[in-house]
Amino acid sequence: MADLYFEDVNEGDEGPSISHELTRTDLVMYAGASGDFNPMHTDEVKAKEAGLPSVFGHGMFSAGLLATAITNYVGIGTLKRYKVRFAKQTWPGETFITSVKVTGKRKEDGENLVDLECTLTNQDGEVKVAGEATAALPSRG
Amino acid sequence: MSTDLDQRLKEYEGKEAGGPEVGADPVNIPMIRHWCEAIGDQNPVYLDEAAAAASVHGGIIAPPVMLQAWVMRGIKSRPATGGSLTDELYRLLDAEGYTSVVATNCEQEYHRAVRPGDHLSTIATIESVSEEKTTALGVGRFVTNRIRYVDQHGEPVADTLFRILKFKPPAKPDATERPPRPRPAITQDNAFFFDGAKAGKLLIQKCASCGKLRHPPRPVCPHCRSLEWTAIEAAGRGTVYSFVVNHYPQVPAFDYPLPVGLIELEEGTRLVSDIVGIDPADVKIGLPVQVEFQRFDDELTLPVFRPV
Numbered sequence: 521m522a523d524l525y526f527e528d529v530n531e532g533d534e535g536p537s538i539s540h541e542l543t544r545t546d547l548v549m550y551a552g553a554s555g556d557f558n559p560m561h562t563d564e565v566k567a568k569e570a571g572l573p574s575v576f577g578h579g580m581f582s583a584g585l586l587a588t589a590i591t592n593y594v595g596i597g598t599l600k601r602y603k604v605r606f607a608k609q610t611w612p613g614e615t616f617i618t619s620v621k622v623t624g625k626r627k628e629d630g631e632n633l634v635d636l637e638c639t640l641t642n643q644d645g646e647v648k649v650a651g652e653a654t655a656a657l658p659s660r661g
Numbered sequence: 662m663s664t665d666l667d668q669r670l671k672e673y674e675g676k677e678a679g680g681p682e683v684g685a686d687p688v689n690i691p692m693i694r695h696w697c698e699a700i701g702d703q704n705p706v707y708l709d710e711a712a713a714a715a716s717v718h719g720g721i722i723a724p725p726v727m728l729q730a731w732v733m734r735g736i737k738s739r740p741a742t743g744g745s746l747t748d749e750l751y752r753l754l755d756a757e758g759y760t761s762v763v764a765t766n767c768e769q770e771y772h773r774a775v776r777p778g779d780h781l782s783t784i785a786t787i788e789s790v791s792e793e794k795t796t797a798l799g800v801g802r803f804v805t806n807r808i809r810y811v812d813q814h815g816e817p818v819a820d821t822l823f824r825i826l827k828f829k830p831p832a833k834p835d836a837t838e839r840p841p842r843p844r845p846a847i848t849q850d851n852a853f854f855f856d857g858a859k860a861g862k863l864l865i866q867k868c869a870s871c872g873k874l875r876h877p878p879r880p881v882c883p884h885c886r887s888l889e890w891t892a893i894e895a896a897g898r899g900t901v902y903s904f905v906v907n908h909y910p911q912v913p914a915f916d917y918p919l920p921v922g923l924i925e926l927e928e929g930t931r932l933v934s935d936i937v938g939i940d941p942a943d944v945k946i947g948l949p950v951q952v953e954f955q956r957f958d959d960e961l962t963l964p965v966f967r968p969v
């Protein structure tokens with residue numbers, strides 16, 4: 521990925537979007553990778569016994585996917601802050617679409633900071649994760 | 662309105678959860694690889710030594726959002742007694758029926774990048790336990806934890822907030838509630854029969870050409886091959902021509918043992934129907950019976966036969 525410089529970024533700019541269909545395999549892989557073995561994410565039988573239609577996605581999986589969209593955009597610049605709200609549960613078979621938008625840029629303590637607004641929605645436009653992030657970008661100067 | 666439970670939960674607020682939770686392993690490449698593969702994150706700074714060395718970070722870093730994974734307990738469940746104050750709080754909420762959990766907020770502020778070799782621990786403070794709230798998932802309480810991540814030297818690497826909703830799972834459908842009786846497959850040819858049953862009439866198909874009765878309904882007369890037909894209302898009197906008493910397999914919508922008769926109507930045709938109002942052991946060939954209509958639900962009424 522190309523380096524993104526502070527000077528290249530303007531308020532209202534949008535980063536490239538990621539699209540991803542959530543599968544049960546994702547949930548199993550994420551459970552193993554994160555150590556979050558809540559059976560509601562991986563055990564269809566237990567999830568149904570608990571009254572759920574199926575297993576549902578880890579919030580932090582969606583958050584990780586959305587953060588990937590952010591870091592894909594700001595390059596390997598440093599993520600300083602990441603804040604999300606899990607608006608709705610996610611379900612296998614849904615297709616996620618990320619959106620990352622620049623809401624402001626500022627210099628603070630010698631750092632070049634870019635504020636971003638980010639959302640992850642499903643194929644029907646239902647917001648699953650909404651939040652904001654701040655990244656420090658390199659400067660051409 | 663404040664309850665005893667509210668009071669008890671308030672006592673947890675502002676308290677440190679207990680000694681630091683120490684990650685099982687130092688930050689390491691294999692775990693970073695698994696996490697990146699699960700998420701689909703291909704940022705070279707996490708796994709490509711050369712690209713990472715050339716970057717602003719000067720070497721491999723762990724994905725910032727992976728933070729939690731470095732201290733997760735894994736498959737080990739919450740201890741039944743003891744453990745941290747958070748364990749105690751969640752046990753109390755579980756005992757009060759708030760057994761389900763979803764994450765609602767995650768906020769992370771990173772003080773520095775986490776690198777292979779760092780050994781992280783967390784120090785958690787229970788910030789708040791909300792009153793009972795009604796949510797889309799059910800009634801529950803929000804628990805907000807502030808979690809500081811420190812390295813092996815005690816230096817902070819990140820400050821985070823993690824809020825979960827502990828909620829009462831929706832009541833399961835009553836297991837004793839009966840599933841509805843299976844629906845008949847309604848076709849153009851047999852709809853009159855079921856509509857008739859709904860109206861309390863036992864309608865039998867009659868060939869419009871040769872006048873013979875036939876059942877079950879079908880489009881062509883087996884005697885003269887005419888496609889023309891009409892229906893008559895049968896008196897509903899008949900005898901048991903043959904029968905079975907069904908014991909197995911059992912379908913939850915029916916009572917067993919289930920006597921099913923082949924009923925010969927006075928009008929001269931036969932139909933298959935439930936026999937009701939009799940001990941299944943007493944059903945005999947030749948038993949005189951009379952139709953009645955049993956309403957199973959809003960959509961389904963069927964003829965059944967009762968001994969006279």
